[in-house]
Amino acid sequence: MIKAFFTKHYEKIVLAGLLTVFISLLALQLALWNESEQIKVERLKTFVPPPPNYEKVKFDSSYNILAELKIHPKWNAPHSRDGEKEFTDLMTPYDMALCPYCEHIIPAAAFPKPNTLDSSKCPFCQKVLRAPLSSERNANIDTDGDGIPDKDETTLGLNPEDRTDGSSDADADGFTNYEEYIAKTKLNDPKSRPAYHEKFDIIEISKAKLPFTLKNVTFTDRKDVKSANVQFEIIVRRTTRGYRSKNEMLKLENSFQTLAGYFTIVEIIPGFRKRSNGIEENISSVKVKKVATNEIISLEIGKPAYELKEKVILRTGLTGFGRAERELYMNSKLEVGSLKTNKDAYEVVGIDQAKGSITLKYEKDGKSYTIEKKSMMQKTLDSVKRPPRPPRSRQNRNNNDNLR
Numbered sequence: 001m002i003k004a005f006f007t008k009h010y011e012k013i014v015l016a017g018l019l020t021v022f023i024s025l026l027a028l029q030l031a032l033w034n035e036s037e038q039i040k041v042e043r044l045k046t047f048v049p050p051p052p053n054y055e056k057v058k059f060d061s062s063y064n065i066l067a068e069l070k071i072h073p074k075w076n077a078p079h080s081r082d083g084e085k086e087f088t089d090l091m092t093p094y095d096m097a098l099c100p101y102c103e104h105i106i107p108a109a110a111f112p113k114p115n116t117l118d119s120s121k122c123p124f125c126q127k128v129l130r131a132p133l134s135s136e137r138n139a140n141i142d143t144d145g146d147g148i149p150d151k152d153e154t155t156l157g158l159n160p161e162d163r164t165d166g167s168s169d170a171d172a173d174g175f176t177n178y179e180e181y182i183a184k185t186k187l188n189d190p191k192s193r194p195a196y197h198e199k200f201d202i203i204e205i206s207k208a209k210l211p212f213t214l215k216n217v218t219f220t221d222r223k224d225v226k227s228a229n230v231q232f233e234i235i236v237r238r239t240t241r242g243y244r245s246k247n248e249m250l251k252l253e254n255s256f257q258t259l260a261g262y263f264t265i266v267e268i269i270p271g272f273r274k275r276s277n278g279i280e281e282n283i284s285s286v287k288v289k290k291v292a293t294n295e296i297i298s299l300e301i302g303k304p305a306y307e308l309k310e311k312v313i314l315r316t317g318l319t320g321f322g323r324a325e326r327e328l329y330m331n332s333k334l335e336v337g338s339l340k341t342n343k344d345a346y347e348v349v350g351i352d353q354a355k356g357s358i359t360l361k362y363e364k365d366g367k368s369y370t371i372e373k374k375s376m377m378q379k380t381l382d383s384v385k386r387p388p389r390p391p392r393s394r395q396n397r398n399n400n401d402n403l404r
Helices: 002-008 010-045 065-071 135-139 150-156 177-183 376-383 392-403
Strands: 096-098 105-107 119-121 128-130 201-218 229-239 242-250 255-258 261-269 272-274 280-282 285-290 295-300 304-315 325-328 333-338 342-352 357-362 368-371
Touching: 150 177, 177 376, 201 255, 201 285, 201 295, 201 357, 229 255, 295 304, 304 342
Parallel strands: none
Antiparallel strands: 096 105, 119 128, 201 229, 201 304, 229 242, 255 261, 261 285, 272 280, 285 295, 304 325, 333 342, 342 357, 357 368
C-alpha cells in the first residue's frame, strides 16, 4: 500500500523535496548576508584614514584647457585647399542656405552679397539667385520702382505695384506724387505743395536780333557828320525760304521802319584805320534809338545788331498746368497757379546770360532764388537715393499671383 502511494505521488514528493532544499538554501544565504553586514559596520567603527602622501596644489588659469585653446590653439585654422571657395575642417562649419527654387541646401556664399544688385546661380538647379536683403532694407522695398517704398505707398493710398502712380498728380497742383512725397507735402491737397519756382528751369537766354544791318558809312566831309550817308539793309519780310530785304540810304536824325519798330539815327561816329598792307579801313559806327523804348543801340559796319534787353525762355515744368514756356525780360512779372492751388508771383530781378541763369524775387517771402538750366526740384531728385526693388524671383512670384 505504501508502495502504491509513492508510485501514485512520486512527482509531487520529488517537487516538495526540491522546494524544501531551495527554502533552506535561501535562509542560509540571508543569514550569511546579515553576518557580513555586521562585520562591515564593526570595521568602519575602528577605521582610521591614512595620512596623505601628496601635497595639495592650487590650480591656476594655465590649467584651464578651454582658455588655453584660445591663446594657443592646438590645431591650425581652416584654409582653402585646391582653390575651393567654401571649405571646413569639420570643426568649423560654414553658413548654409536654402535655394528658393529646388530647395536644396547650398552654401550661403552661393548667393550674391546682401543688399546688392548682383546675381549668381544655384549649384544644383542653375537658376538665377538674387542678393538677399537685410530686414531694414527689405522694409523700404519698392516693388513698382516709382521711388516710393511699398509701406509708404500703402499709407498714402497708392498702389505699391502700379509704377504710374508715382508720376501722377493726384491733386492737380503741378507736382507729381513722387515729387510731393520727397518734398513731404500732402498728395491730395492742392494748396499743400512746394513753391512753383522749384520746378522752373531755363531753356534759353538770348538777345533778339534786330531785322537790319549797318552796311556802310560814307562821308563827303569827314569832319561834318551831317554829310555822312548811312546805308542799311532792312528786312522787310520773312519767308519760309529766308527773308526779303531792301537797302536804304539815310542821314543823321532820319528815321526808318523795321519789323521790330521805328528807329532814328541819333549819332554817327567817324572811324578809320590803316591795315598792315597800308589800305585804309572804315570802322565808323552809328547809334540808333528805338522810338518805342528810347533805348540807344550801337551798330558797327557789317555786324548784326541785337536788342539791348535779354530774352529769357523759362519752362515751368509743371504737369498739365498752364503754359509750359514763358518769355521773360528784366523786370518781367510772372504769376503761376490758380485759385485752387493758390498763386505764386515772381519778378525777374537779374539775368546772367553767361551762366545761363536768372534771379527771381518771390513775392510770398521776399527772397530771391536763382533759376538755372536744371530745376531745383530735379537737383533734389537727383540727390535722393531711391529705395531698392525686390529680387527678381520675388517680383516674378508677385506677377504670377496677379495673373491668377
